Amino acid sequence: MRLVLVGPPGAGKGTQAAFIASAESIPKISTGDIFRANVSEGTELGKLAKQYMDAGDLVPDSVTVEMVRNRLAEEDAVRGFLLDGFPRTVPQAEELGAALQATKRPLQRVVNFQVPRADVIRRLSGRRSCPKCQATFHVEFAPSKKGNACDRCGEMLVQRSDDKPEAIETRLKVYEEQTAPLIQYYAHKRLLSELDASGSMDEVFEALFGVLAPYSAI
Ligand code: AP5
Numbered sequence: 001m002r003l004v005l006v007g008p009p010g011a012g013k014g015t016q017a018a019f020i021a022s023a024e025s026i027p028k029i030s031t032g033d034i035f036r037a038n039v040s041e042g043t044e045l046g047k048l049a050k051q052y053m054d055a056g057d058l059v060p061d062s063v064t065v066e067m068v069r070n071r072l073a074e075e076d077a078v079r080g081f082l083l084d085g086f087p088r089t090v091p092q093a094e095e096l097g098a099a100l101q102a103t104k105r106p107l108q109r110v111v112n113f114q115v116p117r118a119d120v121i122r123r124l125s126g127r128r129s130c131p132k133c134q135a136t137f138h139v140e141f142a143p144s145k146k147g148n149a150c151d152r153c154g155e156m157l158v159q160r161s162d163d164k165p166e167a168i169e170t171r172l173k174v175y176e177e178q179t180a181p182l183i184q185y186y187a188h189k190r191l192l193s194e195l196d197a198s199g200s201m202d203e204v205f206e207a208l209f210g211v212l213a214p215y216s217a218i
Helices: 013-024 031-041 044-055 061-072 090-102 117-125 165-179 181-188 201-215
Strands: 002-006 028-030 081-084 109-114 127-129 136-138 192-196
Touching (some): 002 181, 013 028, 013 081, 031 044, 031 061, 031 081, 044 061, 044 165, 090 181, 109 181, 109 201, 117 127, 192 201
Parallel strands (some): 002 081, 002 109, 028 081
Antiparallel strands (some): 127 136
16 A cells, blocks of 8 residues: 555544554654654754754755655565655655656555644644654543553653644644645545544544555555
């Protein structure tokens, strides 16, 4: 399966991407996760990305495209991949299309997560993440059984710096201006499936699984 998930910040892409990647045994390639790992390791890429991420802006296309191209060339992505958070601009989508065409592995599906703005804000405001194992929780919808510590590894959970109110506002604006045009772009290419992602995590998973069934390798 070669798949892209698009949708506003906090729509639940990362949550569902983890389920699908595990069910299909394909890598979940999240540009946000790659940038955050670089930030915590203090790499040059991380230092550059942090300035943009904290403000809620996009990291420049030139940096992001090269990073994804290299990741897609890795062995585990040969039999399929799930891209979460990439592409996020039309130029990124064009570069991705060209890279996949060159290796004769075109995209099979792009799923657009539709969630009302009020729900997105509620999901982002209550999200808590584990800085060590990257597990994601929600204070209301998916609380950790260990309170403020991670269920999986025991590390103290944190709120992402871009989940603060000012950054959320910027991210939603940037999404409308720069990412939403991808919906038309992929609809024209007949690759787009719309998904009502406003229900519970289980409901969304079931609906997504139905959309992806024709492309499943299992
Ligand atoms: P990134 O990490 O990709 O952030 P995002 O797209 O804004 O998406 P989020 O991770 O915020 O949300 P999500 O849809 O994955 O929701 P989640 O499943 O966590 O990018 C961060 C930054 O990196 C960008 O702002 C940019 O600076 C940079 N960047 C990344 N990619 C880039 C690119 N291609 N180009 C340039 N810059 C780039 O769910 C959210 C919360 O809701 C969680 O707490 C979860 O538990 C909960 N939840 C999930 N589903 C449900 C549900 N059905 N019901 C109730 N709660 C739910």
